[in-house]
Amino acid sequence: MEISKEKFQIVGTRSTEAEKISKPSLSFWKDVSIRFRKNKLAMFGVVLLILLIIMAIFGPYMTKFDYRTNNLVNTNKPPGSMHWFGTDDLGRDVFARTWQGARISLFIGIAAAAVDFFIGVFWGGLAGYKGGRIDEFMMRFADVLWGIPYLLLVILFMVVMGQSLGTMILAMTITGWINMARIVRGQVLSLKSQEYVLASKTLGAGLQRIMGKHLIPNTMGPILVTMTLTVPSAIFTEAFLSYLGLGLTPPLASWGTMASDGLPAIKYYPWRLFFPATFICLTIFAFNVIGDGLRDALDPRLRK
Amino acid sequence: MEKLLEVKNLEVSFQTYGGEVKAVRGVSFDLHKGETLAIVGESGSGKSVTSQTIMKLIPMPPGKIKGGQILFNGEDIVKKTDKQMEKIRGKEISMIFQDPMTSLNPTMKIGRQIMEVLTKHQNMSTSTAKERAVELLRLVGIPMPEKRVIQYPHEFSGGMRQRAMIAIALAANPKLLIADEPTTALDVTIQAQILELMKDLQSKMDTSIIFITHDLGVVANVADRVAVMYAGQIVEMGTVDEVFYDPRHPYTWGLLASMPSLDNDDKSELAAIPGTPPDLIHPPKGDAFAARNQYAMAIDFEEEPPMFQISETHFAKTWLLHPDAPKVEPPEAVKRRMRKLASTFEKPVLVQEGKS
Amino acid sequence: MAKYITKRLLYLLFSLYLIITATFFLMRLAPGNPFTGEKQLPPEIQASLNEHYGLNKPWYVQYGDYLVKIAHWDFGPSFKYNSRTVNDLINDGFPVSLFLGVEAILIALALGTLLGIIAALKHNKWQDYGAMIIAVLGISVPSFIMATVLQYFLAIKWHIFPVARWDSFMHTILPALALASTPMAFIARLTRSSMLEVLANDYIRTAKSKGLGQTAITIKHTIRNALLPVVSYMGPLSAGIVTGSFVIEKIFGIPGLGSHFVMSISNRDYTVIMGVTVFYSIILLSAILLVDIAYGFIDPRIKLTSGKKGE
Ligand SMILES: Nc1ncnc2c1ncn2[C@@H]1O[C@H](COP(=O)(O)OP(=O)(O)OP(=O)(O)O)[C@@H](O)[C@H]1O
Ligand SMILES: [Mg+2]
Numbered sequence: 018m019e020i021s022k023e024k025f026q027i028v029g030t031r032s033t034e035a036e037k038i039s040k041p042s043l044s045f046w047k048d049v050s051i052r053f054r055k056n057k058l059a060m061f062g063v064v065l066l067i068l069l070i071i072m073a074i075f076g077p078y079m080t081k082f083d084y085r086t087n088n089l090v091n092t093n094k095p096p097g098s099m100h101w102f103g104t105d106d107l108g109r110d111v112f113a114r115t116w117q118g119a120r121i122s123l124f125i126g127i128a129a130a131a132v133d134f135f136i137g138v139f140w141g142g143l144a145g146y147k148g149g150r151i152d153e154f155m156m157r158f159a160d161v162l163w164g165i166p167y168l169l170l171v172i173l174f175m176v177v178m179g180q181s182l183g184t185m186i187l188a189m190t191i192t193g194w195i196n197m198a199r200i201v202r203g204q205v206l207s208l209k210s211q212e213y214v215l216a217s218k219t220l221g222a223g224l225q226r227i228m229g230k231h232l233i234p235n236t237m238g239p240i241l242v243t244m245t246l247t248v249p250s251a252i253f254t255e256a257f258l259s260y261l262g263l264g265l266t267p268p269l270a271s272w273g274t275m276a277s278d279g280l281p282a283i284k285y286y287p288w289r290l291f292f293p294a295t296f297i298c299l300t301i302f303a304f305n306v307i308g309d310g311l312r313d314a315l316d317p318r319l320r321k
Numbered sequence: 322m323e324k325l326l327e328v329k330n331l332e333v334s335f336q337t338y339g340g341e342v343k344a345v346r347g348v349s350f351d352l353h354k355g356e357t358l359a360i361v362g363e364s365g366s367g368k369s370v371t372s373q374t375i376m377k378l379i380p381m382p383p384g385k386i387k388g389g390q391i392l393f394n395g396e397d398i399v400k401k402t403d404k405q406m407e408k409i410r411g412k413e414i415s416m417i418f419q420d421p422m423t424s425l426n427p428t429m430k431i432g433r434q435i436m437e438v439l440t441k442h443q444n445m446s447t448s449t450a451k452e453r454a455v456e457l458l459r460l461v462g463i464p465m466p467e468k469r470v471i472q473y474p475h476e477f478s479g480g481m482r483q484r485a486m487i488a489i490a491l492a493a494n495p496k497l498l499i500a501d502e503p504t505t506a507l508d509v510t511i512q513a514q515i516l517e518l519m520k521d522l523q524s525k526m527d528t529s530i531i532f533i534t535h536d537l538g539v540v541a542n543v544a545d546r547v548a549v550m551y552a553g554q555i556v557e558m559g560t561v562d563e564v565f566y567d568p569r570h571p572y573t574w575g576l577l578a579s580m581p582s583l584d585n586d587d588k589s590e591l592a593a594i595p596g597t598p599p600d601l602i603h604p605p606k607g608d609a610f611a612a613r614n615q616y617a618m619a620i621d622f623e624e625e626p627p628m629f630q631i632s633e634t635h636f637a638k639t640w641l642l643h644p645d646a647p648k649v650e651p652p653e654a655v656k657r658r659m660r661k662l663a664s665t666f667e668k669p670v671l672v673q674e675g676k677s
Numbered sequence: 678m679a680k681y682i683t684k685r686l687l688y689l690l691f692s693l694y695l696i697i698t699a700t701f702f703l704m705r706l707a708p709g710n711p712f713t714g715e716k717q718l719p720p721e722i723q724a725s726l727n728e729h730y731g732l733n734k735p736w737y738v739q740y741g742d743y744l745v746k747i748a749h750w751d752f753g754p755s756f757k758y759n760s761r762t763v764n765d766l767i768n769d770g771f772p773v774s775l776f777l778g779v780e781a782i783l784i785a786l787a788l789g790t791l792l793g794i795i796a797a798l799k800h801n802k803w804q805d806y807g808a809m810i811i812a813v814l815g816i817s818v819p820s821f822i823m824a825t826v827l828q829y830f831l832a833i834k835w836h837i838f839p840v841a842r843w844d845s846f847m848h849t850i851l852p853a854l855a856l857a858s859t860p861m862a863f864i865a866r867l868t869r870s871s872m873l874e875v876l877a878n879d880y881i882r883t884a885k886s887k888g889l890g891q892t893a894i895t896i897k898h899t900i901r902n903a904l905l906p907v908v909s910y911m912g913p914l915s916a917g918i919v920t921g922s923f924v925i926e927k928i929f930g931i932p933g934l935g936s937h938f939v940m941s942i943s944n945r946d947y948t949v950i951m952g953v954t955v956f957y958s959i960i961l962l963s964a965i966l967l968v969d970i971a972y973g974f975i976d977p978r979i980k981l982t983s984g985k986k987g988e
Contacts, residue, residue, distance in 0.1 A: 164692035411888035
């Protein structure tokens with residue numbers, strides 16, 4: 018072996034080398050986003066959702082028909098160059114109604130998720146942060162409420178309070194926030210014991226500051242997953258209520274009301290069911306795969 | 322003595338999102354009948370992966386044996402199928418795992434977890450297996466074994482679970498027992514008892530043991546030979562005396578210097594090795610230990626050192642043994658215990674490629 | 678054990694009390710409800726309502742009477758049909774609904790766990806993707822759409838199953854399948870993720886190190902532990918089956934309690950809505966309690982006295 022002698026000079030540790038060889042640390046969210054983008058199904062869901070949202074915004078303007086005008090000479094027309102998705106039993110354009118319905122169905126889903134979020138974060142955050150008796154009482158209350166069958170309660174509410182968008186969202190969120198509250202509380206409890214929160218507490222930071230700066234960002238992952246999965250369940254509930262005759266009242270169009278109006282006509286006018294039903298399924302599908310993808314991306318144990 | 326196990330140039334990798342983790346990079350060692358080999362090294366040095374590969378227990382994928390041979394009784398384990406391995410696992414080779422808390426099935430009674438091995442490998446009927454399970458529990462020192470066999474793991478303490486684990490591992494009288502840090506999760510007194518138990522059982526049953534630990538203090542008590550692992554490679558290997566009293570690799574010096582010992586109560590000298598182990602996705606050029614090595618030479622950053630032989634049984638993988646290297650003094654704590662051993666060669670001999 | 682069950686029973690009673698109270702007062706808020714007496718009703722119905730609810734008495738007496746009657750398993754009269762009481766409807770419809778529900782639960786459990794187990798054992802292979810696509814579809818298609826589509830193709834077009842009604846076992850298959858589709862999908866996903874979690878556990882490696890074969894490991898060590906979360910899903914599962922039966926029974930013309938309930942909703946038969954809601958709540962809350970107790974027997978780690986997982 019030929020090695021020049023000066024190579025055997027002692028040079029000692031190389032701190033720069035030691036720095037460089039330690040793993041390149043990606044920031045948490047960057048890591049999550051990389052893993053999420055590798056999930057083909059979830060990315061497909063994102064694309065689908067973006068398309069649906071674009072159509073919900075622009076769809077109603079793409080046709081000259083509007084969603085509420087009856088046209089009794091043009092009832093139950095199959096899809097064609099005039100009416101792209103056909104017409105319904107009152108001669109209304111199904112294309113216009115579908116995208117009008119998209120607005121309402123998506124609005125219901127997102128509003129339900131948002132209300133859940135605010136109540137859940139407030140309730141769970143407060144319970145977890147205050148701890149002790151207050152926590153005990155607040156979570157017991159949630160437990161009891163949780164015991165009540167969800168859809169029965171929603172049905173009862175709709176029967177009593179009348180069928181409007183507001184009641185529907187209210188009814189859906191009356192027990193919907195509990196899940197969120199539990200997640201937030203759990204995270205708050207585990208984070209509360211961690212040093213950096215203790216540190217900022219001793220430094221005299223107020224409740225709001227601690228919640229805003231540390232707790233909320235750390236809890237963001239599970240919250241995001243729950244919200245993503247609340248949207249499809251709300252859209253589902255809306256369709257279910259419409260089918261029971263507890264949906265929105267005409268001429269308002271939601272996918273649920275359109276689908277349940279179209280059900281009896283499946284044999285002769287299948288398009289009246291096909292379009293709203295397909296979009297309900299696609300939307301629920303998109304949100305579900307996005308939620309799953311987010312959960313997998315956020316879970317470091319699943320790193321392959 | 323007869324060779325039971327021969328590992329030659331073993332390479333194991335894991336495919337991950339970040340790239341290929343080269344967890345084991347060319348490991349060779351052998352083991353004789355009735356012998357105990359200790360493998361020591363920092364966390365992440367590849368001890369568990371090496372030992373689990375011997376039983377083909379690493380998850381594949383993402384794991385993959387990239388090269389090398391594992392000869393057990395002369396047969397290459399690497400080539401064996403899963404079906405063939407079933408006849409070896411538990412019967413010829415068995416293993417005690419690092420964490421007794423999670424290594425037992427929480428919803429199965431302890432007795433049944435032991436009986437599984439007996440019915441599988443010893444063709445025992447359920448009733449004889451049950452009796453034998455009680456016997457085994459008694460053998461590993463669990464009081465009132467008749468009661469304990471019908472209990473679940475959560476009714477056992479950590480030490481008792483590890484004893485139950487040992488009972489499972491010994492149930493079929495294996496020829497080779499791999500103990501992967503069997504005492505790390507336990508407190509000190511229980512540790513001593515478990516080690517005593519293993520030594521005792523070994524002398525009764527004449528099994529060979531691979532004993533994995535990162536606690537050098539334990540090694541002197543139990544092992545015949547020691548292999549020191551760093552970043553997926555064996556950097557020094559020799560008898561216990563050779564490694565403790567005549568260590569040659571600067572990493573071994575670091576380990577010894579950071580070991581508290583009875584004759585040295587001056588705590589200020591306990592020196593941890595600075596820095597962190599290298600990234601195994603992109604192992605550094607040259608000697609993997611160079612960046613943390615205060616004795617590193619220019620060549621350490623360029624060329625991987627070859628294996629040098631210091632005695633019939635003593636090997637070390639460092640450029641410091643090259644004839645051109647300067648003479649260096651090991652740290653004070655290590656120097657104090659250095660002894661001249663009779664078996665040492667005149668001069669370190671370079672081990673030729675392909676031979677160890 | 679007894680202490681735990683007592684505690685849980687108290688909780689159950691408290692939840693039930695809340696539900697009963699809520700329905701009682703909510704109904705008084707509903708426009709056109711029988712309690713305000715604004716509407717002119719046929720005299721016979723007015724009489725039976727008077728008799729049952731004591732409408733001329735003050736509200737707190739009515740409330741107290743109502744609680745007592747429910748404690749005696751009397752859910753009151755119908756507000757639309759003089760001849761029927763809620764108890765009649767329950768006696769008439771619930772056995773049918775129960776049969777349909779149990780059949781659907783069995784289908785959902787069998788198919789769901791099977792799909793989940795296959796998916797987990799063939800993780801990241803085509804079987805996994807196939808099973809999960811089926812599961813995502815099951816979750817994405819609301820049951821009333823699923824039911825209509827199944828009915829249209831399998832019964833109306835291809836004549837494999839009867840279209841509707843409730844005459845023979847053949848009549849039950851299609852509705853039970855439609856009812857099972859969403860819960861089956863949930864169970865498949867739950868089983869899969871729980872199997873994967875169990876498979877990553879150290880004790881599976883221990884089992885492998887003993888020389889057990891793949892089948893023995895799956896049956897003895899994996900499935901049992903992986904199915905524990907599925908057992909605790911039985912509560913939400915029965916709730917889903919009950920609410921799903923509302924639409925399924927309507928679509929297939931099945932004379933079960935679900936159809937009666939939906940009918941009472943469209944008729945705004947307030948007293949029936951109230952009575953059936955309370956009845957379903959009792960059934961569901963008891964089901965959840967039973968599941969929890971059963972879980973305590975199945976999982977040795979759980980001591981029912983503490984109600985928590987012990988280590
Ligand atoms: N399933 C796996 N996937 C990816 N990398 C793995 C896997 N198992 C082990 N590794 C990597 O292989 C390397 C060696 O790990 P190993 O468990 O053998 O270390 P060890 O020496 O046993 O450490 P410890 O003392 O902590 O048990 C580590 O870098 C680890 O991250
Ligand atoms: Mg290890």
